[in-house]
Amino acid sequence: MHRHPSALRLFTAISLALTSGACDGGAGSASASASASAPSTATAKTSAAPAPSSEPAGTEATPTLTGSASAMPSASAMPSASAMPSASAMPSVATKPPSQPQPRKPNPRDSWVEGRPFIVDDQARVATLTTASSFSDERLAIDTSSLSEKERAQMIEHFSHWALGEHASIASFARFTLQLLALGAPSHLLQASIAAADDERRHAQLGFSFLRALGVELAPGPIAIAGALEQSSLEQVFRMVVRESILGETFSALEALHVVPWIKDPLFQRELGRLAEEEARHAELGFVFAAWAIKQRPALASVLEQELARFIEPEIRACTGQREWGVLSSEERLALREMTWREVVRPLCQQLCVATAIADRRGPAAAFGG
Numbered sequence: 512m513h514r515h516p517s518a519l520r521l522f523t524a525i526s527l528a529l530t531s532g533a534c535d536g537g538a539g540s541a542s543a544s545a546s547a548s549a550p551s552t553a554t555a556k557t558s559a560a561p562a563p564s565s566e567p568a569g570t571e572a573t574p575t576l577t578g579s580a581s582a583m584p585s586a587s588a589m590p591s592a593s594a595m596p597s598a599s600a601m602p603s604v605a606t607k608p609p610s611q612p613q614p615r616k617p618n619p620r621d622s623w624v625e626g627r628p629f630i631v632d633d634q635a636r637v638a639t640l641t642t643a644s645s646f647s648d649e650r651l652a653i654d655t656s657s658l659s660e661k662e663r664a665q666m667i668e669h670f671s672h673w674a675l676g677e678h679a680s681i682a683s684f685a686r687f688t689l690q691l692l693a694l695g696a697p698s699h700l701l702q703a704s705i706a707a708a709d710d711e712r713r714h715a716q717l718g719f720s721f722l723r724a725l726g727v728e729l730a731p732g733p734i735a736i737a738g739a740l741e742q743s744s745l746e747q748v749f750r751m752v753v754r755e756s757i758l759g760e761t762f763s764a765l766e767a768l769h770v771v772p773w774i775k776d777p778l779f780q781r782e783l784g785r786l787a788e789e790e791a792r793h794a795e796l797g798f799v800f801a802a803w804a805i806k807q808r809p810a811l812a813s814v815l816e817q818e819l820a821r822f823i824e825p826e827i828r829a830c831t832g833q834r835e836w837g838v839l840s841s842e843e844r845l846a847l848r849e850m851t852w853r854e855v856v857r858p859l860c861q862q863l864c865v866a867t868a869i870a871d872r873r874g875p876a877a878a879f880g881g
């Protein structure tokens with residue numbers, strides 16, 4: 512199979528982690544230097560789409576799939592570059608004045624969109640969005656003066672969602688750490704989960720700092736955690752990891768890896784490049800946990816298939832792409848997601864299941880290189 516370069520890189524890194532003993536207590540993040548291939552599966556839920564271009568220069572490849580990019584806010588609804596956003600011009604995550612921040616209406620289909628979601632009761636939770644406090648004093652020396660008012664407003668809309676998604680990922684990893692403890696998981700999984708939570712804190716900080724560079728002071732308010740730990744059996748955690756990490760983080764990692772070469776501002780490119788590497792490690796952690804869990808209970812391989820079968824092609828939030836600022840269009844995101852599903856998620860999940868089948872015949876140690 513010919514893979515998109517970013518997909519090949521991510522697939523190879525995770526595949527090596529799965530075969531290098533990481534799930535037995537070793538390794539950690541694997542190098543993505545080797546080439547690898549995997550058999551395709553017969554469970555495709557999406558039609559094949561052309562792989563998005565991996566080259567930042569020259570003619571841009573436009574994915575042929577159509578997204579829902581028709582609902583961009585009008586220019587008149589956008590906040591100005593210098594003023595704090597009014598209630599009517601704020602991103603859709605906040606529709607009340609700052610003193611009465613309103614929780615974002617959760618949309619489970621949207622939960623696949625912005626990195627690792629924090630899913631409770633089948634809904635992706637995010638914090639309230641507020642102007643009443645500051646998340647960080649960090650100031651990014653990024654010059655956004657070249658943006659038009661319309662472009663700036665689009666960026667504020669996009670990065671408000673993005674920053675809240677990253678903030679929710681902190682909660683997701685904090686919960687995952689507690690669940691790992693409850694399951695008696697090995698130290699290397701705990702270490703990776705704890706480190707990932709701090710990665711997400713920095714990602715959220717980057718998002719809100721960039722919003723400041725765009726001229727708005729926004730911060731996350733409270734995020735509801737009630738009921739977040741009610742489902743913590745091995746199977747329940749496994750199902751969450753499939754949704755939040757194997758799907759959510761893998762999509763997020765590929766988007767970040769794909770867009771970084773187009774970013775023009777050197778500081779922003781460096782920050783998002785680091786973020787892309789970290790998201791790739793988070794996706795890897797999901798697969799490594801899944802391998803560990805299947806090793807504990809081989810029947811979970813069929814649960815993996817169930818969860819993948821439940822996967823519904825997500826709606827992509829309407830967005831006009833600005834690659835030089837790390838923002839892909841809805842069409843590009845949809846095409847990337849389908850490519851990620853086809854070239855990364857499916858073959859890696861098959862690798863997990865094949866390993867389990869081998870383990871059934873030869874013992875778990877043989878299947879996972881032990």
Ligand SMILES: [Fe+2]
Nearest residue numbers: 626677711714
């Ligand atoms: Fe993140």
Ligand SMILES: [Fe+2]
Nearest residue numbers: 627760790793
């Ligand atoms: Fe992440």
